[in-house]
Amino acid sequence: MLARIFRPAKNAMQSGQGMRADWLLEFEPASARRSDxxxxxxxxxxxxxxxxxxxxxxxxxxxxAEAHGIAFQLVDPKPVKRIIKAYADNFAFGRKVPWTH
Incomplete structure (x- = not known):
């Protein structure tokens, strides 16, 4: 029985990083699912x-996991790539794409 320890990704409906979920321990499926x-x-x-x-x-x-003898795989989260934007950049003189209405 193998388990994964990971931090789930944020919900697509969230923009901030404040209320992120805790770390989860989840077991890998031992058998395939079948339809009824x-x-x-x-x-x-x-x-x-x-x-x-x-x-x-x-x-x-x-x-x-170590105390209960559970084999685990640790998955570290990817670093967040932040794109810093400001509203004033829409009207900057050196803008790459010209401003049109």
């Missing part, structure tokens, strides 16, 4: 795939 022939819903026999544990820090998640 009657209703079309997906079903699985893997109950560990439903478990998601949240931790405040990465170190807490790693400590928990």
């Amino acid at each position: 022939p009657l209703m079309g819903w997906t079903q699985t026999t893997d109950t560990e795939g439903q478990v998601r544990l949240s931790f405040e820090t990465k170190e807490d998640a790693v400590r928990y």
